Amino acid sequence: MRKRLSLQDYAAGIRSGNRVILSQAITLAESTLDSDRELASLLVQEVLPMTGNSLRIGITGVPGVGKSTFIEAFGKMLLDQGKKVAVLAVDPTSQLSKGSILGDKTRMELLATDKRAFIRPSPSGHTLGGVSARTREAMLLCEAAGFDVILVETVGVGQSETAVKNMVDFFLLLMLAGAGDELQGIKKGIMEMADALVIHKVDGDNLDPAKKAKSNYQNAFHLFPHPEKNWSPKVLLASSLTGMGLEKVWDLIVEYEQKMKDSTFWEANRAGQRINWMEDQIQDLLGQAFLRNEKVKKMLESEKAKVKSGELHPGVLAQRLVDLFLAQGEKR
Ligand code: GDP
Structure with a gap:
């Protein structure tokens, strides 16, 4: 045990x-x-x-864009600057596939074997709400243990981006300079959340297409201004293979941190995130208590077929179940 x-x-x-x-x-x-x-x-x-003294950076991008290679190279650069780096992950798909991102530590061998770094794969066996609550707790524990940069990786699909955006100070989107429509394959919502976009794998013959993509993305960002924090998202070029551009990415993040701390945005953002965390937790706890409740389970069991067949309005049964739950005044 x-x-x-x-x-x-x-x-x-x-x-x-x-x-x-x-x-x-x-x-x-x-x-x-x-x-x-x-x-x-x-x-x-x-x-x-x-807690609260670290810089929290979210990193997203589609599988294959090079997130773990980037985190390894970027993290190593920060270690060399004397920083302590923790890497966490939010991957709601891992409970289905069992193959969680960061689960395979060989993906970040340098960081995994360095005493100044700490790597933790995405928790599995939870809902997205559960995964993000656990990652938020892990983040605070890492901060209390003295890690001063927290990198939170997530896969560039689904709702996990929003969850990560809600727990970090800076949100970085990795993309590739692709042929054809540069905006294909990435959801508009993710562009809207990004504080910066890194065109990755800019090495070999990739420089010219990357420069073209940079101006396309920079134009696209004009569609998503951030007046609330007076920040226009930047587009940078980088290669984790050669190390090109990695320092510029860090400089930009530091510039952002300074600017947001000089305004009221930094603290307001974190305050909002704490409230958001609490609200998520309330929903999660209520949901669990509701589904565990014996009377609710019984009514659900006996009436569900009527909703399935279309005989009973789903809204009516939902209301009855909630009324039944609330009438009992159960604590848990
Ligand atoms: P992830 O799925 O986003 O975590 O991507 P990985 O970090 O596993 O990288 C996917 C592939 O891209 C691997 O074969 C890497 O070696 C390769 N890769 C990652 N970064 C770079 C880079 O900067 N330049 C080049 N040319 N290849 C890279």
Whole structure:
């Protein structure tokens, strides 16, 4: 059976930057046992004063664009600058495919073997809400353990981008200079979320197409201004193979951080993210309690067929179920 430390031992281990204890604490947060999760919540609360000092960077792009290679090269560059780097992932598909991103540590061999870095694959076996809540907790635990840059990787498909956008300070989109329509294959919504776009794999014969793509994307970004933070998303070129452009990406992120901290946006954004986290959690907890409720289960079981056959309006049954649940005043 897995050894469980006391709250104080976990907290002390994390405060001293003990990576083994950090890892165990994240496992606790990812557990499906209520008692583990409760302890993890108390732990996050305990170390909360030590959190919030890192730079949180989200990185997305379609599979094959080179995210893990980029994170490896970019992360290594930051380590060489004396920073401590943690890499986390949000991958809601991993529970289906079992092959979670970052799950295969050989993808980031340099970082995985470097003591100044910490890599954690996407938690599996949770809903997207559960995955993002666990990753948010892991992020705070890493911050309390002294990591000052957190890179959160996600796959460029589905809703996980929104989840990551809601937990980071800066959102980076990786793309390739493709033939034909440059905007194909990436959803408009993701362009809208990006603070910068990196055209990746700019090496070999790729420079000319990349320059052309850069001006196309820069034009496209005019469609998505960010007046609330007075920032126009930038397009940069980079290669993780040669290292070209990686420093410029970092410089841009630092420029953004400074600019947002000088305005009220930085703190307002984080404040909004905390509220968003709480609201997500409420929905998740209510949803779980609802589905676990015996009377709800029974009514659902007996009436579901009528909704399936079209005899009963789904809205009517939903309302009855919720009324039944609320009438019981259940705590959990
Ligand atoms: P991911 O699926 O987005 O994480 O992509 P990977 O990092 O696994 O990279 C996919 C492929 O692109 C691998 O074969 C990499 O070697 C290759 N690749 C990654 N970065 C670069 C780069 O900067 N230049 C070139 N030419 N190839 C790259």
